[in-house]
Every structure is written in structure tokens, then in C-alpha cells.
Amino acid sequence: MSFSNVVRQGYLNEIEGIKAAGLFKEERYIHSPQSAEIEVEFPVGSAIRRCINICSNNYLGLSSHPDVVAAAHAGLEGRGYGMSSVRFICGTQDIHRELEKRLSDFLGTEDTLLFPSCMDANAGFFEACLNEQDVMIADRLVHASIVDGMRLCKAMQDTYKHSDMGHLEEKLQEHQDKRFRMVITDGVFSMDGDTAKLAEIVALAEKYNAMVFVDDSHATGFIGKTGRGTHEHCGVFGKIDVITTTLGKALGGASGGCVSGRRELVEMCRQRARPYLFSNAVAPVIVAGALKVLDLISTTTERRDKLEWNARYWRGLLKQAGFDLKEGDTPIVPVMLYDAKLAQDFARDLFDEGVYAVGFFFPVVPKGQARIRTQLSAAHEKHHLDSAIEAFRKVGQKHGILGLGKKELLARCAA
Numbered sequence: 001m002s003f004s005n006v007v008r009q010g011y012l013n014e015i016e017g018i019k020a021a022g023l024f025k026e027e028r029y030i031h032s033p034q035s036a037e038i039e040v041e042f043p044v045g046s047a048i049r050r051c052i053n054i055c056s057n058n059y060l061g062l063s064s065h066p067d068v069v070a071a072a073h074a075g076l077e078g079r080g081y082g083m084s085s086v087r088f089i090c091g092t093q094d095i096h097r098e099l100e101k102r103l104s105d106f107l108g109t110e111d112t113l114l115f116p117s118c119m120d121a122n123a124g125f126f127e128a129c130l131n132e133q134d135v136m137i138a139d140r141l142v143h144a145s146i147v148d149g150m151r152l153c154k155a156m157q158d159t160y161k162h163s164d165m166g167h168l169e170e171k172l173q174e175h176q177d178k179r180f181r182m183v184i185t186d187g188v189f190s191m192d193g194d195t196a197k198l199a200e201i202v203a204l205a206e207k208y209n210a211m212v213f214v215d216d217s218h219a220t221g222f223i224g225k226t227g228r229g230t231h232e233h234c235g236v237f238g239k240i241d242v243i244t245t246t247l248g249k250a251l252g253g254a255s256g257g258c259v260s261g262r263r264e265l266v267e268m269c270r271q272r273a274r275p276y277l278f279s280n281a282v283a284p285v286i287v288a289g290a291l292k293v294l295d296l297i298s299t300t301t302e303r304r305d306k307l308e309w310n311a312r313y314w315r316g317l318l319k320q321a322g323f324d325l326k327e328g329d330t331p332i333v334p335v336m337l338y339d340a341k342l343a344q345d346f347a348r349d350l351f352d353e354g355v356y357a358v359g360f361f362f363p364v365v366p367k368g369q370a371r372i373r374t375q376l377s378a379a380h381e382k383h384h385l386d387s388a389i390e391a392f393r394k395v396g397q398k399h400g401i402l403g404l405g406k407k408e409l410l411a412r413c414a415a
């Protein structure tokens with residue numbers, strides 16, 4: 001059967017269902033490099049407008065940094081555009097290995113293996129390192145890519161309530177009969193911006209003989225005093241068995257990810273992880289750019305310090321204006337609205353006021369937990385945040401939500 005009208009109608013019905021539920025996602029076209037201010041075409045076909053971007057993962061403002069761009073140019077000239085091969089056939093240049101060594105130094109690990117993305121690192125890691133004799137015990141709010149990676153692995157899957165250490169301990173006790181136990185968490189949780197209790201997790205893992213896996217995509221480069229990540233922040237640097245992270249956020253924001261940790265686990269990935277074996281090597285231009293990023297962030301903490309200041313300042317402004325925030329101290333500051341449609345309308349109105357932020361709703365966050373996730377960047381200057389808060393205030397007023405707490409906001413969306 002080809003793509004018949006019946007098949008087509010089936011999909012159209014599903015798409016209509018997504019729209020009717022207020023969950024339809026639209027792209028916005030950006031006509032400038034990634035930065036604190038960007039030029040956006042939205043809706044598609046309308047005039048391009050300059051606005052403040054407060055929703056990117058460009059935490060350190062390095063996505064368009066002139067030194068990074070120059071290093072990428074040099075990499076392009078010296079090593080070409082692409083590898084046209086996976087790593088183990090003819091896709092590994094000396095600079096791939098150099099970047100892996102530099103990432104190990106930065107993260108405080110024994111070895112590192114690059115992947116096309118962190119999604120791929122998470123998709124490949126578990127299956128490569130665990131089998132049916134083992135158990136994976138994951139925080140219930142881990143990133144979707146970890147959920148998918150666990151699905152591909154034959155080890156038993158279990159979860160513990162978000163950051164609930166009592167529950168984790170019960171699970172560790174319950175699974176003492178397994179060959180290996182692995183506790184799995186995000187370092188900083190991407191949707192709520194809270195930090196995993198890594199010191200307690202490491203202590204429990206030691207007590208119950210388990211390995212610890214941390215996805216530090218929303219932390220590498222800026223969390224912790226020197227930006228090494230959540231393990232530095234929590235005082236357990238050097239004690240995490242596996243860290244996965246991305247080059248696609250703070251570290252220049254192009255693409256690429258890695259598995260970093262115990263030498264033997266990394267070796268298992270080099271031998272068996274399918275996205276490593278069957279997907280193309282990270283492009284030389286990205287490797288060259290990432291090496292420059294590591295230079296920049298290893299020599300000074302200026303950028304992460306500025307980011308920390310920006311995050312604290314922005315949180316204060318939102319609170320003062322009367323928004324309902326998720327508590328935390330990371331550069332992820334979720335403004336809670338709970339209702340999916342309100343989140344979308346709010347984002348559209350913000351855009352009219354010159355601020356680019358998007359509404360997050362199911363399935364990206366649980367149903368009834370819709371929000372505007374704001375994210376700070378070292379590229380933001382104080383004046384950007386002072387302008388952005390005016391827009392938030394105005395739109396908040398329009399929707400009559402300033403000063404409302406969680407209960408009142410929830411009551412409104414039921415009505």
C-alpha cells in the first residue's frame with residue numbers, strides 16, 4: 001500500500017489532535033548568529049524582528065565567540081569539512097583524540113569518547129556496558145535521551161522518585177542480588193533547573209556498591225566554582241563513574257557529545273556503542289572549535305561568574321514582579337504557568353514585546369506543568385535583563401497572573 005488517502009487522513013487526524021490540544025509546535029526562523037540579541041522571522045513569512053533571546057543553551061556566550069569562530073576556520077582549512085567515515089574505519093584525526101584527552105582533564109575523568117551528540121552517547125552507553133544481570137536505577141525526571149538509552153539495554157530498569165534519597169536507598173537494597181547496579185541521574189535537570197544531590201548519591205552508591213552515571217549537559221562549563229560541572233559543585237569531583245555531556249550547549253553549541261569516565265567503561269563504548277560504531281565522526285571544524293572553547297574556559301572563570309551573576313539578578317527580577325518560579329540556583333529559571341495554552345499565548349505575547357522565550361508543555365514536561373523556561377547566558381548584559389523584565393511584567397499583567405501562587409494559577413487553568 002502506498003501513501004493512500006486513508007493513510008494520509010490518519011496522520012492529518014493525529015496532527016489535528018495535537019493542534020486541538022494546544023500542543024502544536026512551530027519553528028521560528030533566526031536570521032542571525034546565536035547571541036543575546038537575535039533576528040527572528042515569526043510567524044514565518046512576516047518581517048524580521050530583532051529581539052532579546054532568553055531561551056538558548058548558549059550559557060557561556062561562546063556560540064558565536066570570535067576566537068571560537070577563528071579556531072573553527074583554522075580547523076576547516078587544516079583538516080577539511082568532513083570525515084566521511086565513522087571513527088573506527090577512517091574517521092579519527094589526531095584532534096579527535098586531543099579533544100578527548102582535554103575533556104578528560106577538564107571533567108576529572110580517566111578517559112573520554114566523542115559521540116555525534118549526547119543523545120547518541122546516552123543511546124549507546126547503557127547497552128554497551130550493562131546486560132541482563134544488571135540493574136539501572138534512574139531518577140524519574142532524567143532526560144528523554146537517557147530514557148531511550150535505557151530502553152535499548154537489556155539490564156533491568158527501575159526508577160526512584162525525583163531526588164528522593166530514601167527511595168533510592170530502598171531500590172539499592174532491593175537490587176543487591178544483581179551483578180552490577182547503576183544509579184542514573186541528570187546533573188542539572190533541564191526542565192526544572194534543580195541540581196541532583198550528587199554527594200548523597202555517591203555516598204549511597206559506595207554503601208551499596210553501585211556505579212554512578214551523571215548526564216551533565218546542562219552543567220558542563222559553568223556549574224561549580226571552575227565550571228567543571230555538578231560533581232565539582234557537590235564536592236564529588238573525581239568520584240563519578242560515568243559522565244555524559246554535550247558540546248551542543250555551553251561548549252560552543254555546535255554539536256557532539258561524549259562519554260567520559262572510568263577507562264574500562266569508555267573502552268566498552270569504543271568497542272560496542274552503536275552510535276559510535278555506526279554514525280559519522282564529529283566534523284573537524286567542530287573539534288577545532290571545541291578545543292578553543294576548552295582553552296577559554298580553562299584559563300578564566302570570568303564567563304561562568306558573569307552567568308552566575310546574571311542568573312541571580314534575573315531570578316530576583318522575576319520574583320519581584322510576582323511570577324511563580326521553580327526554586328533553584330542554576331541559569332535555568334522556569335516561570336510556571338501550568339496551562340499549555342497559556343504558556344503558548346504568553347510566549348507569543350512576549351515575542352510581540354521583543355523577547356524570545358518559548359512555552360514548554362507536554363510531552364516535554366508533565367501534563368499540567370507548562371511553563372516558560374528562561375535561560376541565562378554570559379552573553380546577556382544587565383540592560384538585556386532590565387528590558388526583558390519589562391516585557392514579562394507587561395505580558396504577566398495582560399494575563400492577570402502577577403502575584404498569583406501555584407494554587408491560584410492551577411485553579412485558573414481548571415476554569
Ligand SMILES: *Cc1c(COP(=O)(O)O)cnc(C)c1O
Nearest residue numbers: 117118119143190217246248257
Ligand atoms: C540537551 C541534552 C542532551 C542532548 O544533547 P545533544 O548533544 O544535543 O544530543 C542530552 N541530555 C541532556 C540532559 C540534555 O539536556
